[in-house]
Amino acid sequence: MHRAAPDLRRARHAGLRADLAAALAAALLVLVAVLVGRHIQDTRRTLFVHWPPLFADWDPHLGPGTAAAVLVAAAVVAYGPSVAVRLPWRGLLAAAWGTALAWTWSLALIDGWRRGVAGRLTAHNEYLTVIGRFHDIPATLRDFTHHIVSGSPAPWPAHVAGHPPAATVTFVLLDRIGLGGGGWAGAWCITVGSTACVAVLVALRALTDERLARRAAPFLVAAPAAVWVGASADGYFAAVAAWSVALLALAVTGRSVAWAAGAGLLYGLTCYLSYGLTLFALIGAAVLLLERRRVRARPLVLVLLLAGAAVVPVVFTLAGFDWWEGYRLLVTRYYQGVGGTRPYGYWVWADLACTVLITGLATAAGLRRAGAALVHRRSAPAAEIRLAVLVGAAALAVLVADVSGMSKAETERIWLPFAMWLPAGCALLPRPRAWLAGQVTLALLINSLLFTGW
Template identity: 75%
Template sequence: MTRALLRDLYTALAAALLVTAAVLVGRHIQHSHHTLFVNWPPLLATWDPHVGPGTPAALVVGAAGVAYGPTLAARLPWRALLAAAWATATAWIASLALIDGWRHGIAGQLTSRHEYLQVIERFDDIPSTLRDFTRHILLESPDNWPAHVAGHPPAAPLTFVLLDRMGLRGGGWAGTWCIAVGATACVAVLVAVRALASESLARRAAPFLVLAPAAVWMGTSADAYFAAVAAWAVALLALAVSRRSLRWAAAAGLLFGLTCYLSYGLTLVALIGSAVLLLGRRHVRERPTLLAVLVTGLAVVPVAFTLAGFDWWEAYHLLVKRYYQGVGGIRPYGYWVWANLACTVLITGLATPPGLRRAGAVLVRPRTEPPGHAHLALLVASALLALLVADLSGMSKAETERIWLPFAVWLLPACAFLSRPRVWLTAQAVLALLLNHLLLTGW
């Protein structure tokens, strides 16, 4: 066993111990003080060993991904690889969700009292609803919004309103939308890694992006959709700077603007975008109009919502008040500030901490590494920084298994640095299968 592999195993063991500590300490706090408001800390889940209609498919997809994923990722033509990655990720997410059955796993997730589909009828007059949106955020306000609607800018509920207007009504269509769109996040990350680092690193990262344990939550939460929009914003920016394309810069700006109106916390994706601009600074200097076009595209969605009467900053400040009016004001920061990181281990898998260790080593000695490795390490580091800022803010106490999906997908490419990929892929797939079969997740 090489010294590097031994260090990888020690890192994975440390990550597993972090999760174990979060479970044991969390159970003690919840049993003694009842202040965590989760049944199986650090996850919003309940211990419930079960199988379901998605079990056979999940086992097949997981086994096939481990057995053939690395080989296919290395040999398929690039466009075929992207198509295969999306199709396999969709199958993996859907099969895991269906372990809990169609109703609980997919169709019912976005119809609960906290979710977006509860407010469809209140958007009959969209301009009027946008003008009055901030008046219903606080708990004491009349007809206050459900938790998830109050906790996000109006582009989030508007997405499902528009689906409803198109005839795609109900939780089944909403869940299918989140799965199909959310699965494209892995494609976006592959596009960005290829543009900024190298195609070989993107190919090595592909199986880990597809078989990520995050898929357990990608099929049951609108945050999967948010993650995809944010990922494509970064990917299009990567294409813009690598190809010096004004068209891609405009599209990237438009999606960055939309990202900020899907979730307040996703303004931190700007840190990943800044890393992209840093990596492509030579191309930006050669064509400075890229930044002007990017900023112009970025302004479109904010200007549109502002003209419609929605004040992003006012809404955010009201959200902070509401957050501390509810369980956010009770959940102990001292536990969640490190237990959230245990959640990150569970959604990115035991392969990712060793990958991050190797990425850190690359950043320490960038000039001795193969071409592209330092670029990938910097991209991953920017995502880790965004996640840590979100953690320290205190606005992400619990439920980060879904909230941090937009950041987690950018940590997974670090697995491209690992040796023996099938061993680590097996650990990833087994963890996802165990999580979905042993726990009944809340998302």
């Protein structure tokens, strides 16, 4: 016993040093991306971002949300870990959503109501600029692919052309029920997007254990990704995708096989919100892998999952929209614009620096811990291995998106749905308050020193 105590201390110190090394490596990646990106943009003008690797402008500022953001950040650091342990489970879920709402709203309002919320989705490349063209939704869906490529008659703005029509139809329907305009659209994205952390918690509890889910809660709530959830449509996409995985986790762990139909329905919707989010199949596959014995014993789960996943594609196909044709034309549109000029050799690694900025340095350390759990899976606790598989699936989805070349720049917004899962690895970190302090400080600095484009 006397020999074991020093060995344990040495192991803990070695683990902490490795965590700090991972965080330092992530910070250096960001620094190199900034310096190299600045040089490329100043000399060649091929990045099309003003503060590489982020789509942002240098603009130190305060706003009406500054004081609230600082207070929320301080509360999460001071009380988050202890409150997450003590609250009843349902109370924790409600508290997580409420805190995520407060954090996201306060960060958005650092930029002010117009710049931070109401004006985000009314910019010239955004969804609300085409609401009037959807007065006949079925007719517009039948004609949708005819306006994707630049040079076609009345081409869609970049974001409308770059996504399947379910994204735009969402805001059309909000307008139809009287919630039109940028304010309501921004509020929708923030309110729905803030539930993503709750979905991840539900999945973690079902697939790993409640202790790890509780440890992850403060990191999921306070992720720097909230800077872009408020207010971009990708925050809304992230929540839909996250709930598809959460419902699948509930279905395969025996709560009710009916959840599988809901999981499939939301996954189908996810694919019609963003082409790239088909990669969420990797995270869903990780869920099925972790619970493969139960899935084999309850094949109805797969039947309901596939049936649910077919609903949205069938509806849009019958309405006249061809997803595959839309994607093919999007690739053409992408290379017609800045996507054809932005250098792959820079963005293939600088996009990963963007991921560091939206997930934080603590997440780099958490990913190291998750990787160590997989390497030492014979001795690691089963719950930690299962957590590592989930986080690893999200990281794999990011890497596939990265090497595809269809995500050169602006990934701080585009990869939000995947980024919501990566901070779950922080549940494996000791001394959570110190890591949380780094997370919220990064978010405050980004939102206060830069004016982000989304």
